[in-house]
Amino acid sequence: MPKWFDSFTDTIESDEQQYLACETCGHGTLPPRRLCPACGSADLTREPLSKRGTVLSFTEISITIPKFHGETPYTVALVELDEEITLTGQLRDATADDIAIGDAVVLGTEPRDAGTAVLTFRPAEE
Amino acid sequence: MPPKIASVASTKYDEHPDSSSRELFVEAAIDAFEETDLGPSDLDAVYVGNFMGDLIEDQGHMGALLADHVGAREVASIRIESACASGGATFRQAVHAVESGAADAVLAGGVEQMSIANIEHVTDALANAADDVYENEQGLTFPGIYALMARRYMHEFGARKEDLAAVSVKNHNNAVENPLAQFQKELTVDDVLASKPIATPLVLYDACPVSDGASVVIVVSEAFAADHSLDTSASVLGTGQSSDAVALQDRATITRTPAAERAAEEAYDEADTAPEDIDVVEVHDCFTIAEILALEALGFYGRGEGTRGAVDGETALDGKLPVNTSGGLLGKGHPVGVTGIGQIVELTKQIDGRHPNQVEGVNTALAHNVGGSGASTTVTILGGE
Numbered sequence: 001m002p003k004w005f006d007s008f009t010d011t012i013e014s015d016e017q018q019y020l021a022c023e024t025c026g027h028g029t030l031p032p033r034r035l036c037p038a039c040g041s042a043d044l045t046r047e048p049l050s051k052r053g054t055v056l057s058f059t060e061i062s063i064t065i066p067k068f069h070g071e072t073p074y075t076v077a078l079v080e081l082d083e084e085i086t087l088t089g090q091l092r093d094a095t096a097d098d099i100a101i102g103d104a105v106v107l108g109t110e111p112r113d114a115g116t117a118v119l120t121f122r123p124a125e126e
Numbered sequence: 127m128p129p130k131i132a133s134v135a136s137t138k139y140d141e142h143p144d145s146s147s148r149e150l151f152v153e154a155a156i157d158a159f160e161e162t163d164l165g166p167s168d169l170d171a172v173y174v175g176n177f178m179g180d181l182i183e184d185q186g187h188m189g190a191l192l193a194d195h196v197g198a199r200e201v202a203s204i205r206i207e208s209a210c211a212s213g214g215a216t217f218r219q220a221v222h223a224v225e226s227g228a229a230d231a232v233l234a235g236g237v238e239q240m241s242i243a244n245i246e247h248v249t250d251a252l253a254n255a256a257d258d259v260y261e262n263e264q265g266l267t268f269p270g271i272y273a274l275m276a277r278r279y280m281h282e283f284g285a286r287k288e289d290l291a292a293v294s295v296k297n298h299n300n301a302v303e304n305p306l307a308q309f310q311k312e313l314t315v316d317d318v319l320a321s322k323p324i325a326t327p328l329v330l331y332d333a334c335p336v337s338d339g340a341s342v343v344i345v346v347s348e349a350f351a352a353d354h355s356l357d358t359s360a361s362v363l364g365t366g367q368s369s370d371a372v373a374l375q376d377r378a379t380i381t382r383t384p385a386a387e388r389a390a391e392e393a394y395d396e397a398d399t400a401p402e403d404i405d406v407v408e409v410h411d412c413f414t415i416a417e418i419l420a421l422e423a424l425g426f427y428g429r430g431e432g433t434r435g436a437v438d439g440e441t442a443l444d445g446k447l448p449v450n451t452s453g454g455l456l457g458k459g460h461p462v463g464v465t466g467i468g469q470i471v472e473l474t475k476q477i478d479g480r481h482p483n484q485v486e487g488v489n490t491a492l493a494h495n496v497g498g499s500g501a502s503t504t505v506t507i508l509g510g511e
Binding site for chain 2: 001002005029030037056057058059060061062063064065066067068069071074076078086087088089090096101116118119
């Protein structure tokens, strides 16, 4: 995995600044961008993510790529965080039968091989 | 003067375990030469659409390799890669070369040899069309990406699994009469729903198969066609192409395909046509939800209404807008870098009046080819004489 992604997941765990907000148009984006994909501005500043969001969609994967062999079935969710940043990650502490579009979830990370991490979502406590 | 299509040819799309990209490509090229009495010495360029030659066959540099094998060693050659839209992008570059006057005759082909690798290897290779870090490394697969789009679409518009399955049933049934199609077996909605899950809510028959094959189109200028007394029927009225974020999470919406909307607008404008002028369509139905989203992006249906096409029979062979008369990717097969060229082959046959599922009175036809989950899209509009 590239170093920038390791830095990104490290900052999620540390509650430091993780996403890039465009000073010109306000669009939020993710590292490692130098230019805003919405307006092309180079004025991007790092801002913290709240780590709370809602499920936009999800899927239970039965056939996967070699890296995730032996782990099926598992559920991948597409989640929009409160800052309108959308992330893809694996569901934990619940299965596809337990969640629905619109449910509140919390972003986290989980260590994998070679010191890198996978993004995770857990159902939010009420 | 719009470029003309001098000839078209395809191999059967299927598993060809004893073949290779060079053999499949040459087989299609020879058929294209024989159809119109053109030969390699007539070509100014060879463009090759190919996605995974280097990943599956350890063979890059497909442009020069295949130009050599079709007997045109010294012409300009290039491989064009745009994931599953490689074929559509290749055809568009050939059209632009002829329109600009840089070339009078271009062989635009596509080839893919996928089945020689095991399914895990192929799945891994296909994943190269997604964002490796933000998607693949999180455990998302290509069917999984379309499954996310399908579930959200069903949530927003009340579509059912049965509505998705109707697309697979229609296209598989169209494939039965197409001798070049991979599947020759009719399906029912129950057959589709009973197939095994791959990424919920999608099941196996919501997905296209792994395919090997090649297709070739020879694009010529009008002057070249006249000089060589070519009996052409199809003209390229317009093309369009647009891009979007590769990662699904970076899109403003996952129930629309804006790159297809932009490509379609460009192609309709250039061709001076509108959706109501189109007689027959080939769309990129790599998954059932993809055909539904395509019909909406191309302006044939409003948002959330695309399921009507297959469910109500409007896109059937005898419907008001026949879609994927070839069998589509679901029934005909999807050798990924070839598909966009294969669509032009099928539509040219419809315009010529020699398609195995011939639609009456075809004068204007549209092809829609997608790379990734919508990050690359080409749209082509062909017209008769």
